[in-house]
Amino acid sequence: MGGMSTGSLERTDLDGQDPHRDVEATTSEANPPEVSSFTSTVPSPRPATRGPNGRFVGTGPGPRPQRLAEDLPTDRYLERELSWLQFNERVLQLAADPTVPLLERARFLAIFSSNLDEYFMVRVAGLKRRIATGLAVRTAAGIEPRELLDRIARLAHELMAQHAALFQHEIRPALESEGITIVRWDDIDAAEREPLHHFFADRVFPVLTPLAVDPAHPFPYISGLSLNLAVLLENPKTGNEHFARLKVPPNLPRFIRIEDLTTDDGSHVRRFVPLEDVIASHLDQLFPGMDVQEHFSFRVTRNEDLEVEEDDAENLLTALEKELTRRRFGPPIRLEVEDDMDPKLLDMLSRELQISDREIYRLPTPLDLTGLWIVTDVDRSDLEYPKFFPRTHPDFAPTESAKPTDLLAAVRSKDVLVQHPYNSFSTSVQAFIEQAAVDPNVLAIKQTLYRTSGDSPIVDALIDAAEAGKQVLAVVEIKARFDEVNNISWARKLEEAGVHVVYGVVGLKTHAKLCLVVRQEAEGLVRYCHIGTGNYNPKTARTYEDYGLFTCDPQVGDDLSRLFNQLSGFAPRSRFKRLLVAPRSVRTGLIELIDAEVELHQHRAEGAPPGRIAIKTNSIVDEGIIDALYRASMAGVQVDIWVRGICAIRPGVEGLSDHIRVRSVLGRFLEHSRVFWFDHGGDPQVYIGSADLMHRNLDRRVESLVRIIDPGHLAELSGLFDLAFDEKTSRWDLGADGRWVRHHVDDTGAPLTEVHAALIERHDKRRRKARRR
Template sequence: MEADDLNQPALYLNRQLSLLEFNRRVLAQAADTTNPLLERLKFLCIASSNMDEFFEIRVAGLRQAREMGVGQSGPDNRTPQQVLREISERAHAIVEEQYRLLNDEVTPALAGAGIRFLRRNEWTADQQNWIRGYFETELLPILSPLGLDPAHPFPQVLNKSLNFIVSLEGKDAFGRSSGMAVVQAPRALPRIIQLPAELDGSAPYDFVFLSSIIHAHVTDLFPGMNATGCYQFRVTRNSDLYVDEEEVDDLLRAMEGELPSRRYGDAVRLEVAANCPEHMASFLLEEFELEPEALYQVNGPVNLNRLLAVCDLVDRPDLKYPGFTPGLPTELSHGGDIFKVMRRRDVLLHHPFESFAPVVELLRQAAQDPDVLAVKQTLYRTGPDSAVVDHLVAAARAGKEVTVVVELRARFDEAANIGLANRLQEAGAHVVYGVVGHKTHAKMMLVVRREGRRLRHYVHLGTGNYHSRTARLYTDYGLLTANGAIGEDVHRVFLQLTSLGKVSALSHLLESPFTLHPGMIEKIGREQVHAEAGRGGQIIIKVNSLVEPKVIRALYAASQAGVQIDLIVRGMSCLRPGVPGVSDNIRVRSIIGRFLEHTRVFYFANGGDPEIFCSSADWMERNFFRRVETAFPLLESELRDRVIADLQTYLADNTQAWLLDAEGEYHRLVPGEAEEAVSAQTALLEGYGEGS
């Protein structure tokens, strides 16, 4: 096939539909009975949360594109209306499966294990009395039911908040009777309440939903009237923020002003209780200006993600994944001077199998060391109560020159990042917000230390965020190095972020939006040349998303030349493998398991002189062209060999791996009768960790 033919729309899968299919794979973990029961509940909640974000961002964007009259776009050449139609069909099926799993499998299994969600018709008299007391003391004083009439128009409804539409009979004190009211559940209250175990008929892990309590006592909110129906509903809104960076003088203040709009963006989805009458559902659709396809009637809580609280409330280790203690490289296992270790050799950390603690320790020692002059760091997501931020504050207060590049536009972490930016500035750190028009997504730390008559750079580069909690949940690589050339590269990137000037040539790092994309195209092309010359060729790429059409075309061309290509793509893949004459030599797999696969690794055989790059960047347009990203090489052969062995472990997985076929369908691998079952994550836990 000619190069021009590699542009054919049929060769590309739609990115939004591919992301929706990823959520189907997550949901399959909730159905997998080999997973511990409370972990299955977690996967159900994660799938629900993923669907929320999918509608808030992806569906919202498609609806905007449709309203703007955007025609066919993307390499698959579909219109927004076509994609929205397919999303509706698939999303309704996924939601139906979510609630089937909840009601038919997970909830009964939890009840069998002594964890019960009690319906109103199951409450004992003692439980009813306690629940009434809870309603009267905790709920009644703060609920504000809103009757709907000309003087009380339909209220503003917060994004993803719990609400009730209530049908009423009778007249109030003023003789009014509109027949309907809205009750909004306060966000400050938990959505699931644990009953005291000492109540008659209660067990240690009996729970009731806040919605059930409101249902049971809704008539009390309308004295003298009768509530004939009470139905949950929840609206999902467009949550993408827009700030015209070219037109604002202060990005932080502009973001602070824009954040409240997220609560009341345009509606994109309406969820209602399955028993909600058609006329009331239609009334709500009309109020939110939504078409019938945007209605999702659900047989259970309208926000399954709230069930995640149960996993923390229930102390049942037998129903959770076994605990583990992350390992430490031998050279770091006895503590001591981390600078001395880094001068001796590079250290590669593979989280969560290996601890994130050495990264925090580098910052701690830098803050306390009188020879450290400066610390520079990028922060994208850090989480609350961050030890990383604490040490940066300590370093600034100790008189170090601390410069932090805070990305204010990290989606859904904007408010938290504004807070940490203010805290760092108050401590005396220099805080900048990157480059106008480009999110700073690179994960870099630079410590400048005086040693005799010279200054030495100590560097951490990572594929994941400086976030201690996600470092136990996401797989990521982090490199600790005192390599002078890499240190100089990182220094130059920080200069680009904090100052002004031309692009500096880098010795080892590849950087978006400048050299990363052409660098990957060149390295893919080099494998193609090796294959065409009879030297073979091999590429292994591990990313979260593979979307950008030029790199996909380069992979197609390399496949046509005989290069063997394995792609480990957790989420979106627009590449269609196994197409005769185009992608025969390409295999795409997705690994879904206990940990969120987050490492970005690029392996090129290079005619027997292999190269390994780790990166903060996925292979998407935004990462290549609209973000500041870095990809860093592993220069020591021992570290390269380790990562190659890790990649081979992922390629051997036959229990948590899903293979993508030429039709765009994923199929979960199952070990054959004569095959050994291999779980990559389990193997890495055993290989790196100190299981407990």
């Protein structure tokens, strides 16, 4: 790693949907609940001599490096909520980039919309709730709650206006020029409308429920994120005006594909019409005897955060199911309307929904551009990123016999570090669990499940293992946000198959990514382990960048056994050797590693390289860790932060963070892995795992980080940081003023290196090299 010592390691290069989502939970930032003690062995903050594990240990009593905050500037934190909006602004910049393939630009528009929906449902809703209940306090960045709400609204209005304009004036015309057209009802002739009349009669009309508003019909409930039509009617007999609401069915495609046109040159024009246009053209059938005066589309966003009491863990599934039925009745927090909506209708909507003008977003139609996913599914590979197929990791590649590799035997011979999506999930993690499920010598499988797909082969493999008589434990986090319904479904499916399903520790979400396989072998029981940074989900593994370590190291096996015992039973005094485990030791462990880096930097030999810390994370907001990194910078340690989403650390401030660099990489894949590197005087202390540097992860979740010790793996991770912090790499840099600046071309206008393209090439190169051996 450039400037990052790897000791005696030989330097080697890396041989060869809804993505980009980053919204944090809104539960209170109060003290975590009292739970079993999750403790870990961590480096001492006063290194002087090496202990039996090869780490520095303290020499006795003495003051710890100062970590108090009194002498640090009060404005040292950036505002996390505004930082998240800046993250989504970076997504929007990708949509605006003409060098990005056109369909990918449209997908980034859809991602932006989906991200913002969740942000309002969770972050804005939580802030409003805390203000309403009197629990909101000044943020760590020093902003009063109501001022923050105002600033969020201003920035959100700006971004949503930019988003709509980008679609209307750039993406939509560009799609049309490529023969992909979103047409309105008035743009198609009578013959083309005929199949849509049949579609409406057969598929739409039966499920529509027009709801009138008058003294006998109160204003209807408007469900969250539903697209609706506000219809203004007139009774021709009395001349009275009436209002009606129609919900656009969410189980039908957002855009309806109509018959393609063939141009004179033989090319096809793929055409889509918004579903609300089809409905609006048939309003006379829904309100016979009434004159339709006007109609406008609108959309409401509601608070969809969940609050479930967990005192009775046995009834957690039942409690969550009840809470899910209440989720759709949360208070409104955003109203999106057509920019030319009739003022009388808008006034009635805002009054009935009890929503302020600040929460009204006037936009051009069509609303809800999350539906662009349907449009981007057209078969136009020339408008997408080049085709990419994950490769089997060389250590798991089949031999010349073409028989599937015995993954347990491969792990027995050496630790294996995989990186998705460059390394195939199906031929590594999935195959590992599937082979263990059918191996007659495997006695037990223990697995954490946070988010997985409804038809997950992982779930199927665990069921197969249980039905084969193996002991199978699944620690299921059914409260993974917005996946609760699916998680409840497959949790019950596992239970019915005889899998021991538990829900972790009361008061904590289980976010750690762990799998433990216990196998009977000639010399006794051997434990095979997988510890990852991403979910056991084969679908997201194709677009989320994540690491996973396979090992049968006895220390890791013992650590995982203890941790699973804590999650499924009672083991309050467990200690760990190669793991850091939240909520008890990830924050303290990382801070002590930071302090140790400072100590080694200050006592390094003359001419020795300075200390360096490199962190790759989705978000960093934890004040304790940020302050420790400021201390490291003030001591002269180089600190490099690679963050995807929220960032509260302020780099480049003279006297505070001169030695801190912060970068962000967005693009083809969603950067999701968490990596923590400490040079440690030439003996790198490096961890990967599931924890982001946020209060929720460090205080209210069970998270795990595992130390990486294999020299080849350390070189690979070193190469990853080298690539990200190379000045020739495309990225966003964060300035001391809190602004992100994109660097994607050099001084001559030539494109800089894209991280994801470079890693595809590196992994392909490593694969080719392995084949030649």
